[in-house]
Each structure stands twice: as structure tokens, then as C-alpha cells.
Amino acid sequence: MSEGPQRKTPLYEEHVRLGAKMIPFGDWIMPVQYSGIMDEHQAVRNNVGVFDISHMGQLVATGSPAAAWLNEMLTNNIDKLEVGSGQYTFLLNERGGIIDDLIVYRTAAEEFLLVVNASGTEGDLAWLQKHIALGVDLQNRSADYAGLAIQGPRVVELFQLFLGPDVELPMRNQIKTFDYNGSKLTIGRTGYTGEDGVEAFFPAQDAPRVWNEVLEKGRALDIRPCGLGARDTLRLEMCYPLNGSDLSPERNPIEAGLGFFVDLKKPKFIGRDVLVEAKENGTAHRLVAFRMQSKGPPPRPHYGIWLAGERIGEATSGTLSPSLNQGIGMAYLATSHARIGTEIEVEIRGQKFPAIIEKKPLYKKS
């Protein structure tokens, strides 16, 4: 399934040169941090940061039946996408469980780009190929493309320095291509941080040049290269789910509180029956967000959640929130326990610390 236990992105050498701490991440070896998670996190909240997302997968579906076929494969409604638009959506199994969460863009009338999780690429591809429709061509283009997520309130300024003062970035959830020194940049206005930002994809061989140019132009804006560590704290403050932690083939989007990205008015898609039932009758569990109430240790994945002396679940994600300076996390709890304001406890090394279930997102820009 891979080229070895530790695949490298085209930016591996650049990360090492910058002194990044490299860690295994699925099949990949990726930077977890450069200057430090706190510093990188604040750069994205206040200025701008750049992440290597070359490990993410790109699948391209083309053909006249591609739209109708994707509408049966994915939960959100493809028919709502004009050329140049994208949407967050789910790939489900027959039980309504989440195989992957992804963004699908309509790049031409009969062409779609699916940006999927690195760890999901092979599995998504196999699943989609198993259910392929006649007349649809599906290609895995992941190895051809490198990608950067450029995130933060100064992203527009950065692109004015990078591509010229008149550059017009696509609107939120839109995608556009730009010429850049003979190379082609495909830029989607999206991200995983809660800040304004883009995800840019371009030919893998251009990766070091684009990366270094972004860092060079961003110097005036106090840009930081950012690793997986800050990516996790930024997304968790926004309660964006991480597949493999907060999402799994055993959990459906309704339980995860992500029904907004499911269109049950569509007559047919894989997993629909289960989701209709879940929507009508409610689900046994809900993914909740919680915040620690004391200055104790930060919660971590798999820490036990307790209520009235009973263990009622475990954290799927947890960290110290650099913006709130408090421990935060998410957990699946029985719906009867999942009310906002419920006081719970998190077990950390045998000791219980108070926490409270809060509305998502945990962090709101002031």
C-alpha cells in the first residue's frame, strides 16, 4: 500500500533544513513543529502560517455521469456545486459509518477534484473503484501534487506579495487556478484552522520553490512554517474533527454533529438509510466538546470521561488550547449526558479533573 513505512513529501529536505522535528504520521514522516506549537499556533491566529499538506490525497473523477455517481457516493449535494465551487462532505460505508471526510470541488462541468486525508487515500480509492459507474474515470493524482495550507488573517496580503497586488483569491469554498512562473497553482479558499486561508496544490517538482517563495514573501508578515502540532491545536479549538480520532467507520455524521454536510433530500447515497433513521429517532451518542475547569494537566485522546462516579466514555481528542490557555477536548457521550453545560470529569493518571460540556466551536474569534 505504500513505498515503505515512512514516505516523504517533496518538502522533506526543506523541513529538515529548517530544523523541524519530524515524526511518523501514518505512512508518512511529517514535521510536527519548527519554532514550537505555541508560536506557530499564534502565528496562524494573528498573522499567517504555512503547512505542508503534500501528504493529502487528490482524486480526480471525470465523465458525464461523474456528478450523478458522486452524489450516490458522498453525503453532501454535488448538484449545488457550480464550476469552481467546493463543499465539505463524507464518504460513508453501508452502515452510515465514516470512511473519510473530504472536500470535493467541481473543477469543470464534468470534472471533480476530491481532496482526501492522507491516511484515507488508498481506502477511499478502493471503495470508490468498487462502486464505480460506467463512464466515470477515477484517477489517483496524489503523487503528482504537492500542497500547502496557508492560513491566517494576513493570507490575502501574502498573496498580494506572492502573485501581485491585483491578485484575487477565490471566495470561501471556491477554487481557482493561477499561473506562477510557468507553473500552475490550484488554490481553494478553505482550511482546517478557523482562520481565513487557502489550500494550494501544484506539481510536486515545484514544491521547494513555492515553499521557499512563500516563506520569503511572508517574512514581512511574520509568517511561520507550521507543523502537525499546531494543525491539531488550531483545528481542535474549532472542533473540526480529525478522521481516525473523532471520526471512524463506526460513527456516522449525525452522531458527530455534522448533519449539516449531509443532504437527506437526495434520494440515494450509500449510508442514507442509517442516517435517515438517526435523524428521525436521534442517535445513542453525540460527539461533544469540553473544556477543563481548572489549571490542571491537559486532556489527551483516550482519557476516561466520568459523571457521578461512572465512566461514561473517553476523549477522542484533547490538548491544551493555546488561544484559551485551558485544556480542551472532544468525546462521544450518551445523548442523555451530552447536554451543553453538563459538568463532567476527565481522568488523568488516576485523578479526576472537572470539565464542562460546551457549545462548538470552543474558540470564537473576538
Added chain:
Amino acid sequence: MNVPDDLSYTESHEWVRLEGENARVGITDHAQAELTDVVYVELPKIGAQAEARGQIAVVESVKAASDIYAPVKGTVVDVNKALEGNPALINTDPFGEGWIFVLKMDAPDDLKQLKDAAAYRAAIG
């Protein structure tokens, strides 16, 4: 990387300063640089009995919790309460204000089993 000559060191990146019969313990500059952004320190209890190489404290960064080990056998006689309010002292002054606890050693000779500065420098490359 700063490795003061007058301290002893463990394989697990604690430093030890001999103070009479006591050993003051913290984590090295190398260790704090690896952890970065210390956000929480779980201090040992005063009076706790420490076994050599036994887990005695926890230092947490944003990303992970790391165990801290007692370098030698002894009794905890002091802990750095300042770390409760300002755990980042471990990052800013690992050999000074960022100390973690003081052990009254059962046998001060045990220190001889630790690395000197030159050996620790070699170990961390």
C-alpha cells in the same frame, strides 16, 4: 546546547546538582528543547520515596506528557511550586528557576553512577 560542567546527568535527560546530602533535579536544556512549550508540571509530593530510575513527576508539552525519573534513591524534601503557576520556567531557565524537586539521597555515592557533562554531551551528540 548548554550542558553545565558542574552537574551530573541521567540517560533520561535529568540533571542533578549536589547540595550537601541533597540532590536538586531538573531536566536538561536538550530535553526542554525537544519538548518545547512546557504547559504543565505534575510535581512529586514532599516526603515521597523515590527509587532510582523510578517515575516521579510528569512534564507536559502541548503535544505529549513525558515522565520524569528520579536519578537516585531518596526522599523528596522540596518541590518547585513556582512551576505550578509558570511551567515555562523549564523552557526559559532549565538549570536554574526551572528546577523540579530536591531529593535527600539515601546514598550520595549513587551519584557516581550518573554521567558527567562530557559523557552527557557525547550522548546527545
